Amino acid sequence: MDKTAVAPNCLDGVRVLDLSQFEAGPSCTEALAWLGAEVVKVENPKGGEPGRILGTGPKPDTDAYYFMIYNANKKSVTVNLKSERGLALVKEMAKRADVFVENFAPGAIERLGLGWEELHALNPRLVYAQVKGFGQGSPYENNLAFDMIAQACGGTMAITGERDGRPCKPGPTLGDTGTGMLLAIGILGALFQRHTTGHGRRVQIAMQDAQLQYTRGAFVQHARTGQPAMRNGAKPMAGGSLAPYGIYPCKPGGPNDYVFLFTSHNNPQHWRRLLEIIGRADLIDDPRFATVVARAQHEAEVDVLLSEWTRQHDKHEAMRLVGAAGVPAGAVLDTGDLLAEPSFAQRGIIQTMQHPNGEFRMPAFPVRFDGAPAPVKPSPLLGEHTTEVFADWLHMDAEDVNGLRDEGIV
């Protein structure tokens, strides 16, 4: 556990019954776990949730990195949902839970008898949260969805890629984690409200719908022009109306050796300072570059001018020199750069999960409370907490749990 980390304990005493899998649901419940909730994953005794075997992990035939990263700080119990006794156990747990989260395929949770009506009747205080690919009432309401399907249908790909190229998938998993974060906001709102009302609510989000929350800049652009917003590399969606704006090549010329530079509309000093840094103060009064409008008209010349300088520097140095002059600058960093950045480790932004299968350096929750990050604790082994949680939540003793295990129920 990271030395700088301090558990924020915001959700102390909040119990989350987590029937979610893969990323959209698990990223949401993991955020709740990082805030201090007791998150209990309910998994199939035969192998657990499918994310456990999605790709490789620290050792052969152990939990995948994919599972570890989205399930830190949680507990795991196993329950066979195909057995009546197993289902009854989950209902008993739901009576004692504060939050229920699921992201099965459409209709599956209702077929199990664990739908909103049933669980709300059993426990009116329960906040009942669901992720689906498409919203109720959508023509695609019964379709399967995955991160990239949600991104295609949610508008993120159309605005991502080179101007004359094909749509690209944004690398971030907005379809999954982007959705999970919004669901967490909804759950926390409902939990807050329960203090007053005493009642839980049904909280729902669709992965397609969630994408629109992150692409509102494109809707602003559409309103301005009356036309669909279009991708434009690393330039503004508008298409060339700002210069400098974009990524500029740095040495030694590798695929991620670029620095993002731009100068603000609101601050004419940015351009002058930039010219001084690149040793071209002689151009400060040049009419081709004197105003925002003039620079936009001479965008190609501006880009050549800056590239001549950036090519002489590596991206870190370029960012340091330009940033220190009070001009916005950002090196294009990849996962290798980020993992190697000492201040991320010092600040607990990247932490090492100490897992029985092996270590895993991974990003931690980026929100800080009173200056400290939340600690990353290991993702649970399959069924690691069955005995503990059944004792604590359902007052069962170890012998009872062993009996259930022998019968294949847990």
Added chain:
Amino acid sequence: MDKTAVAPNCLDGVRVLDLSQFEAGPSCTEALAWLGAEVVKVENPKGGEPGRILGTGPKPDTDAYYFMIYNANKKSVTVNLKSERGLALVKEMAKRADVFVENFAPGAIERLGLGWEELHALNPRLVYAQVKGFGQGSPYENNLAFDMIAQACGGTMAITGERDGRPCKPGPTLGDTGTGMLLAIGILGALFQRHTTGHGRRVQIAMQDAQLQYTRGAFVQHARTGQPAMRNGAKPMAGGSLAPYGIYPCKPGGPNDYVFLFTSHNNPQHWRRLLEIIGRADLIDDPRFATVVARAQHEAEVDVLLSEWTRQHDKHEAMRLVGAAGVPAGAVLDTGDLLAEPSFAQRGIIQTMQHPNGEFRMPAFPVRFDGAPAPVKPSPLLGEHTTEVFADWLHMDAEDVNGLRDEGIV
């Protein structure tokens, strides 16, 4: 206001003192407003926050669409923070607020005398929230940041774009709204905790750090291979290990006429069903395509096979036909497609803001409570609620407020 919309009222009675501007802070406080908090923007009497004039709006010289979209459902008061009396008013408001949010340049809020220590001393119950570009302790802690700078330095660009091309900026504004949503989670956690402890907390997030939360798939990829994760168009980051997987061209061949198709590892039926849909059931037993491994080895052939079919259909039809067969499919939709989708309007996912300057069709908050979306209400005119809020929060009468106005304080 949308007919299907129902105010969720989760945060009834919660007062948010909002000194934020542009998008990262405002998207956060807007989410709180949608959940029912009373969010009061404090703005400069001379023009208000700079987002008000960022680009065009429904009419010349009125609030920009940019401002409208990130400030729905809020109130606005004007206060001159350069006057002592103005600052004193803000401190009085802070005494009566539950949440304080700011995203000024590094050090600015402390120079105003509105830092955490001061406001915490005045109101120990206050949740004090801040967005900066880079975290405390980062070598870039004093640098300016904007959405694209955060995305460059946070790793999203390196994993976005064509395989052999330059990094691209993901179209979604992850640097801004992506950060704002995580801060909202932190604020809601702290508000929940305050029920028990009676104390507010300092909640901080840096835009660079926030990007890592959405790019964890790339860190999984890095852990698997030991190499930085790289962009790969709309294909998997791994590089060609899954087929079919990606976007396939549809008629009539416009820049966004593509459908995303893939078949799950876990369900061999997907591929067979897809062959039946495209009229190539004759290939079901073809050894080139019989297994996941075989298809990956014959990726180019798989892509040709599917493209021959997708080119004969428009993207909506392709999505409908493939999706109905239980195989994942997603049309690449742009803002035009999304605004034209009838079910978004019916479900209140896209609503029309009825603003005195003109209407604006925009995405609403995608989380639903008991089946209903939150209503979109207008963004405030500059200082629209000064008299009302000062009466309600500070028990000042209209005459007092007029006096302050005459002195240039509000």
